[in-house]
Amino acid sequence: MTVSPDLLERVRATLAAEGAEPTPTRVAAVLRANGGIAGGPIVLEVVEALRREAMGAGPLEGLLSEPDITDILVNGADEVYVDRGSGLEQIVLRTGDEAAVRKLAARLAASAGRRLDDASPYVDVRLPDGTRFHAVLSPIAAPGTCLSLRVPSRHLFHLDDLISAGSIPPAGASVLRDLLDARLAFLVSGGTGTGKTTLLNCLLSLVDESERLVLVEDSSELRPDHPHVIRLEARPPNVEGTGEITMRDLVRQALRMRPDRLVVGEVRGAEVVDLLSALNTGHEGGCGTVHANSASDVPTRLEALGAMAGLNRDALHSQLSSALQAVIHLVRAPDGRRRISEVRVIGRTPTGHATTLPAVRFVADGNLELCDGANRFTKLLAGAA
Structure with a gap:
């Protein structure tokens, strides 16, 4: 009742x-x-x-415990959307009026040690259970206070799970294993919700147990099935505006912790400069994720991030060309299915700038298609490039 x-x-x-x-x-x-x-x-x-x-999370508590839900979005009073892996769907759930939603948002922020009020009307934090929580208060947000919750996966996916789900063809799994074994430096690219973190987690779980993984993340999401993992997590400033620990700070600290593989969960700011520098100075096999609409956009995306650290275009491309070897790109189909679309290698244009060359395409029928960059990719896997 x-x-x-x-x-x-x-x-x-x-x-x-x-x-x-x-x-x-x-x-x-x-x-x-x-x-x-x-x-x-x-x-x-x-x-x-x-x-x-x-x-707790009030009316959202039941949703947070559902195993298939990855995202919960609240758009003001009684307007709730969830993503169960097939795209957003609106559900019938009473959240209460605007005052109730605002109170819920403030309470969730407080549980993570952050303030949310008219003086500080938005927040982006990780809740104690690992959920990524973002909120913007009304009237800045319309039609009312907006909440976004990214729920961490309760199931540890392995490569076989992605093959079963159709995200990777069986032959593609061998390509990814070879890439890891060759200790190539790579980025997993794609848009929001394409499964970048899930794929990277699967790949890190395949790394040899003798290697030490040091993970640097803005919000801890990676949980590889590996015996030797060190996690470093950034920290926002407190209400007085002090105490901030940036991703760039942590990348520098990670380099002093003898990583066999340096992993940046999401390259999203000036830390790209320190990551590329590390990959250019003997830290092989480093990896991370980056938001990009296509694999060909990755150099441009990194160029923009490098500019945030004061690195000019030519210097960024020079670093990128020698630091990074491959890009694995993910897409999300209209039916919500996430899959790898291609693997590209890093090359140079006649002007000396970095570019990406398609090496292997993962076509929709589950087959692999070799492209112009396949020969270079083969040489990289053999350690001859």
Whole structure:
């Protein structure tokens, strides 16, 4: 039986006025005083709803526990979307009015030690359970306070799982294993929600157990099945504006921790300069992810990120050409299926700038198609390039 919002509000208001905890005994008394049914199931349902509001994710709590949900989006009052792997779908879920959504957003931010109010109207944090939480308060956001939750996977995917799901053809798995064994430096590229982190996690799980992985992330998401993993996580400034630890700080620290493979979960800022520098000074096999619409856009994307650190175009391309060997690009089909579309190698244009050359295409029928860069890719795998 579902408790009506009006009844729940009356119980909440009474308990708040009395300063009482939502214990079963007290809730039953309030229900009787309001002329409601005070049976055991109703009492327990009200108690659970009030405790979720006070401590958990409120009406979103049930969604966070569903194993297939990767994203939860709240667009103001009672407008909720989820992604179960096939794209966004709107669901029927009562979140309460704007004040209730705003209160929920502030509580989730507070659980991660951050403030969310009119003076600081947006936040991007990782919740204690690993969920990535972002919120923007109304009226900056319309139609109301907007919440975005990226739920960490509860299932550790392996390469065989991606093959079964159709994300990688069986022959493609051998290509990826060879790339890892050759210790090529690579980036996994793609748009939002294409599965970049999932693929990188799978690949890192295949790295030889004798190697030490040092992961640098803005928000900890990678969980490779590997016995020797060190994780470094960036930290935003506190409410006084101090205490920030940037990705660039952590990449520099990681280089002093004897990594066999330096991994940057997502290359998104000035840390690209330190990563490329590291890959140019003996740190083989480094990798990470980057947002890009296509593999051919990766050099341009890195060029823009390098500019944030004051590195000019020619210097960035010179570093990139010698530091990075391959790009693995992911796409998401209209039906929501995520898959690898191609592997490219890094080359140079006649002007000396870095470019990407298609080496292997993963075509829709599950076959592989060799492209112009295949010979160079073969040489890189053999250590001859």
